[in-house]
Amino acid sequence: MTTDSGAGRLDLPGTPIFDGDTSRRGLRMNKLFMSLRDAGNRERFAADEAAYCRGFGLTAEQEKAVLDRDWQAMIDLGGSIFYVYKLAMMDGRSMQYLGGVFTGMGEDDFLAAMRAGGRRDG
Amino acid sequence: MAEVIWGLATSHVPSIGAAMDRGKAEDPNWKALFDGYAPARAWLAEHTPDVAIVVYNDHANGIDLDFVPTFGLGTAERYEVADEGFGRRPVPDVIGDPELSFHLVQSLVDDHFDLTVFQELAVDHGFTVPLSVWTADPGDAWPCPVIPLLVNVIQYPQPTAARCYELGRALGRAIRSYPKDITVGVLGTGGMSHQLAGSRAGFINPDFDSMWMEAIETDPARLAAMSREELIRQAGSEGIELIMWLVMRGAMDDRVTKVHSDYFVPASNTAAGIALFDNRAPSA
Numbered sequence: 001m002t003t004d005s006g007a008g009r010l011d012l013p014g015t016p017i018f019d020g021d022t023s024r025r026g027l028r029m030n031k032l033f034m035s036l037r038d039a040g041n042r043e044r045f046a047a048d049e050a051a052y053c054r055g056f057g058l059t060a061e062q063e064k065a066v067l068d069r070d071w072q073a074m075i076d077l078g079g080s081i082f083y084v085y086k087l088a089m090m091d092g093r094s095m096q097y098l099g100g101v102f103t104g105m106g107e108d109d110f111l112a113a114m115r116a117g118g119r120r121d122g
Numbered sequence: 123m124a125e126v127i128w129g130l131a132t133s134h135v136p137s138i139g140a141a142m143d144r145g146k147a148e149d150p151n152w153k154a155l156f157d158g159y160a161p162a163r164a165w166l167a168e169h170t171p172d173v174a175i176v177v178y179n180d181h182a183n184g185i186d187l188d189f190v191p192t193f194g195l196g197t198a199e200r201y202e203v204a205d206e207g208f209g210r211r212p213v214p215d216v217i218g219d220p221e222l223s224f225h226l227v228q229s230l231v232d233d234h235f236d237l238t239v240f241q242e243l244a245v246d247h248g249f250t251v252p253l254s255v256w257t258a259d260p261g262d263a264w265p266c267p268v269i270p271l272l273v274n275v276i277q278y279p280q281p282t283a284a285r286c287y288e289l290g291r292a293l294g295r296a297i298r299s300y301p302k303d304i305t306v307g308v309l310g311t312g313g314m315s316h317q318l319a320g321s322r323a324g325f326i327n328p329d330f331d332s333m334w335m336e337a338i339e340t341d342p343a344r345l346a347a348m349s350r351e352e353l354i355r356q357a358g359s360e361g362i363e364l365i366m367w368l369v370m371r372g373a374m375d376d377r378v379t380k381v382h383s384d385y386f387v388p389a390s391n392t393a394a395g396i397a398l399f400d401n402r403a404p405s406a
Binding site: 010012013014015016017018019020023027030031033034036037042075080081082083084085086089090095096098099102103104110113114115117118119120121 | 137151181182183186187188205206207208276277278279315316317318319320321322323324325326327328350351354355358359360387388390391393
């Protein structure tokens with residue numbers, strides 16, 4: 001991560017931490033995701049995604065991540081998984097699909113690993 | 123005075139609600155989960171309280187990042203079921219109990235828990251799925267009025283496990299100080315181990331979950347002593363939701379009687395747990 005807020009910051013491998021710095025960086029993008037709960041907003045987003053992103057004041061990096069559906073980049077740029085998931089749902093993507101992306105396993109192998117009891121550390 | 127008669131801990135994974143809403147409870151991928159609910163549902167159907175309190179977290183549906191209350195309590199007469207972006211769940215809106223809610227707010231604030239008051243709140247799957255775990259087919263209405271108690275588990279820093287347990291103890295005192303002779307059920311929701319994002323996504327820790335399931339009954343103080351970091355390391359970044367079980371447990375007596383528990387992997391990307399405790403003194 002690019003920022004550091006000192007005391008108490010957690011650093012666990014492979015584990016995004018949605019702390020204050022992250023939330024501040026991602027606020028505009030997360031607000032965009034939140035807006036997608038509304039059908040009218042989903043239509044406006046679909047009609048011109050880039051314009052919709054600019055309307056919410058996303059950074060150029062965030063806008064690119066959204067337009068490219070770069071899910072890992074959205075998380076890295078301050079997205080909360082619960083907010084990012086709203087865009088994924090709009091695209092018909094499941095949490096298992098996202099798990100396949102984040103782990104590099106692909107959806108089918110990720111789902112198989114979950115059905116086999118889930119993944120372990122190490 | 124009011125009395126807590128039972129506590130129910132349960133996961134709130136949205137796909138559990140979706141499986142029920144789409145009639146998939148008998149599907150091979152889900153059947154064992156719902157079979158595991160059956161004994162708890164049967165007992166609960168015989169022990170309907172006058173009011174229930176659901177300790178839960180919102181997932182960017184009823185509230186967003188503009189306001190992040192660490193703890194909040196609903197005081198509304200009615201709570202609408204939220205549309206999370208794919209249409210609202212086909213379940214009834216929730217009838218509240220403003221009189222008890224305001225009593226709880228008064229008592230909790232006097233007890234030094236300065237929580238946020240929601241006079242209007244749409245409730246999402248974090249709230250409605252536990253109600254569905256309790257009552258599979260509510261028809262036109264849930265079994266009783268229900269009060270939401272919100273805990274922030276999404277944006278760091280979440281309240282500590284110890285603080286959640288203390289809130290539960292204060293909630294128990296608040297309930298017992300209510301002048302009406304009513305019965306109350308308390309639901310603690312979320313968990314068990316899971317992680318949704320990062321290269322560690324899909325993480326499940328059955329040993330930790332087993333320890334938690336045992337200790338929530340017999341030694342909740344041990345769980346309340348766990349740090350945020352330890353919880354995330356052992357239960358995954360979203361498994362920290364388990365701190366909401368401690369609010370429920372704190373509202374109950376030191377000694378409780380387990381009615382039923384079960385554990386199932388996976389509900390979506392999550393280890394799903396259920397634990398039901400009777401809070402009444404064992405009959406002689």
